[in-house]
Amino acid sequence: MALVCTTASVPDGEKLAYWRDALGRALVPMAVTARGDGPFSGRVSTDRLGWLRVSTVEADAQRTSRTAAHIARSAADYVAVAVQTAGTATLLQDGRRALVGESDLMVYDTARPYSLDCPRRFSALVVHMPRRAVGLPEEDLRRVTGTAVAGTDGLGALLASFLTTLTSSVPPCSPAVAARLASSAVDLFATLVNERTAGDGPPEEDPHHHLVPRIRDHIDRRLGDPELSPQSVAAAHHISVRYLHRLFEEEGVTVGRLIRRRRLEECARELSLRGPSAPTVSAVAQRWGFANPAHFSRVFRTAYGLSPREWRGAGARLPLAG
Structure with a gap:
C-alpha cells in the first residue's frame, strides 16, 4: 500500500518540519530549505514495485541537500533516477552541475552528497534502485551521476516513459510480475548508462559480471x-x-x-x-x-x-x- 504524506492539514508553523520528515521516510534523509515566504505546501506518495521504491513528489520551491552525516545514518544506498514532470531543477553532485527541465531525467547516487534546487513549484517522479540490483561498476555510475538526460528522444525517452507508466498505469500485480517489471526498469537504466559511457575510456567487461x-x-x-x-x-x-x-x-x-x-x-x-x-x-x-x-x-x-x-x-x- 502506498504511503502518502501531505502538508495540507499540518499547522503552518510545522509544515516544513513535517515535510522534511516525510521526505526522509519516503525517499532518503536530507536537509530541506523552503525558498518561498508563505506557508509551505507539499505532497509525496511512495510505494514498492519489486525491489524498486517509486515515489511522486509535488511541492513548493525548495532546496534539498544530502550530506555525509545523513549518509552515515542510512542503512541502504540507492541509485536514483528522477523524471522532472513539472518545473525545473538544478542538481549538484560529484562536482557537476546539471540543469534539469520538464520531461528530463536526472541521475544521482544517495551514497554520496548531493543537492537539488527547485526554484519554483515542481513535480517529479523518483525511482530508487538498490545499488546491488543495478550492478554497474562504480566508475560507470560516477560518469552519469550528477547529470541530466533528455527525456524527449532515444533511450532517455524510453526510460522516462517506462518509469512514468510504472507509476501511473500499472495495476496491482503479483510479486513475480512486480519483480519482472523492476528488472526491466533496471535493465533499461543499465542500457542507458552503457550508451552514455561508451567511448569514455577503454572497453569494460560486462558490468554485471561481478x-x-x-x-x-x-x-x-x-x-x-x-x-x-x-x-x-x-x-x-x-x-x-x-x-x-x-x-x-x-x-x-x-x-x-x-x-x-x-x-x-x-x-x-x-x-x-x-x-x-x-x-x-x-x-x-x-x-x-x-x-x-x-x-x-x-x-x-x-x-x-x-x-x-x-x-x-x-x-x-x-x-x-x-
Missing part, C-alpha cells in the same frame, strides 16, 4: 537447502531469473546444473571418507540438499558412472562432475 562470483558463493553456502533453485538465487540477488541465466551464458553451465554439480561434488567428497564415523549415503544426500534418495542415486550414477554405494566401496576419488 555478480557471478557473488552468486557462486551464495550457491556454495546454501547447497544443503533443498529449496535452492534458480528462482531463489535470482530473488536473493534482486534480479530476474531470465537475467540470471544471461549472466551465466558465458560460464558454460546453467544455474540449475551448477547447483546440482556442486552438490554432487560435495557428496562424492564425503562418500570417499573411510572409517567407522563415515556418514551413511542417505545422510550425505540429505546434508547436500537431495531430499529424494532415488533421485540422488540416479543423478550420481549419471555424473560418475557408479552408484553412491559403489563409489564408496571403490574408494573413488573426486573427478569433475558434468
Whole structure:
C-alpha cells in the first residue's frame, strides 16, 4: 500500500518540519530549505514495485541537500533516477552541475552528497534502485551521476516513459510480475548508462559480471537447502531469473546444473571418507540438499558412472562432475 504524506492539514508553523520528515521516510534523509515566504505546501506518495521504491513528489520551491552525516545514518544506498514532470531543477553532485527541465531525467547516487534546487513549484517522479540490483561498476555510475538526460528522444525517452507508466498505469500485480517489471526498469537504466559511457575510456567487461562470483558463493553456502533453485538465487540477488541465466551464458553451465554439480561434488567428497564415523549415503544426500534418495542415486550414477554405494566401496576419488 502506498504511503502518502501531505502538508495540507499540518499547522503552518510545522509544515516544513513535517515535510522534511516525510521526505526522509519516503525517499532518503536530507536537509530541506523552503525558498518561498508563505506557508509551505507539499505532497509525496511512495510505494514498492519489486525491489524498486517509486515515489511522486509535488511541492513548493525548495532546496534539498544530502550530506555525509545523513549518509552515515542510512542503512541502504540507492541509485536514483528522477523524471522532472513539472518545473525545473538544478542538481549538484560529484562536482557537476546539471540543469534539469520538464520531461528530463536526472541521475544521482544517495551514497554520496548531493543537492537539488527547485526554484519554483515542481513535480517529479523518483525511482530508487538498490545499488546491488543495478550492478554497474562504480566508475560507470560516477560518469552519469550528477547529470541530466533528455527525456524527449532515444533511450532517455524510453526510460522516462517506462518509469512514468510504472507509476501511473500499472495495476496491482503479483510479486513475480512486480519483480519482472523492476528488472526491466533496471535493465533499461543499465542500457542507458552503457550508451552514455561508451567511448569514455577503454572497453569494460560486462558490468554485471561481478555478480557471478557473488552468486557462486551464495550457491556454495546454501547447497544443503533443498529449496535452492534458480528462482531463489535470482530473488536473493534482486534480479530476474531470465537475467540470471544471461549472466551465466558465458560460464558454460546453467544455474540449475551448477547447483546440482556442486552438490554432487560435495557428496562424492564425503562418500570417499573411510572409517567407522563415515556418514551413511542417505545422510550425505540429505546434508547436500537431495531430499529424494532415488533421485540422488540416479543423478550420481549419471555424473560418475557408479552408484553412491559403489563409489564408496571403490574408494573413488573426486573427478569433475558434468
